[in-house]
Amino acid sequence: NMLVLGIVILGFICYHLTHFWAKMQLPEMFGIGVFENNPYLLLNATFGKWWLLVMYIIWFAALFLHLTHGFWSMFQTVGWDGKTWFKRIKVIGVIVAGIICLMFTATAINAFLQANGIIGA
Template identity: 85%
Template sequence: MFIFNSSIGKKFIQAVSGAFLVIFLLLHATINFFSVIDSFAGKYGIAAADEALFSKGDGLFKLGCDFMSTPVISIMVPILALGFAIHILYGIWLTVKNIIARGGYKRYEVSSKAATDSWSAKNMLVLGIVVLGFICFHLTHFWAKMQLPEMFGIGEFENNPYLLLNFTFGKWWLLLLYLVWFGALFLHLTHGFWSMFQTVGWNGQTWFKRVKVIGIIVAAIIVLMFATTAVNAFLQANGII
């Protein structure tokens, strides 16, 4: 099929899978940010030290985690994994093809020179590898410790998402690593967002500038929610707030 065999088709698949992942990141970051809201509302589970409060699911973050554990969302997990795999594989394919064609490390051609001048535009493969590596690192901290035990009904973090947040982000060095990762994610998203729209034809100078600004705003919202969640958990875990 044309969409799978041609360069344009592969770029289109890359753009669509990227849009799917941006939506997931917005949802994921929002649910995580609920823990910050819980802190200000006095419903952060650890601070309350009340298991009954957990069981009732009074906090927004707990409710969000419960929602993510519903059968419908669980079915979406392999679809999400497939989306990540497609985005990664096609991204690598496009970059390697571009390197071979141009005889050097550059991103595939874009119509605006200003776009290619940015560091993130020239290093999307490097940023992608950093983001991918830390996703695997992240899964060992959260998915493996909460989602897997939940499937089998075991584990100390199964019904206690606040405890898992504190356990992970309570370590200053882990918090620092995550903050660096969030920075790489921001750079990857800001370039990927406008590149996604450019692939589907929104590459006029007027729209290009607007899409770049929107991309920066969306990336900033996602990363700030993730970063605020991590810093808040660190402060909670160490009794600072």
């Protein structure tokens, strides 16, 4: 499971970096052009496609699983794995990962709705 999850996350990190970061930063860094500095338009153009929104939601679900495991695993590695605190740390990990992933998902859904004219900007 961890291998599949890692491959999914790595694939979307690569896609995300090439689609968002590289389109805005690389042309200016190498002097081959200047990107119109409007990430809002890029966000709406990207998430205006329903299939890409679905793929990102799947990625955020994978990221949630990765973060929940990583949070408690981090504490276990440094020795905080006692019976009393281990359950609490797992719950805190779920809350933290949930907030992070819900906010990213809300951003993607909002951009999709705005790009398709379902809600106003």
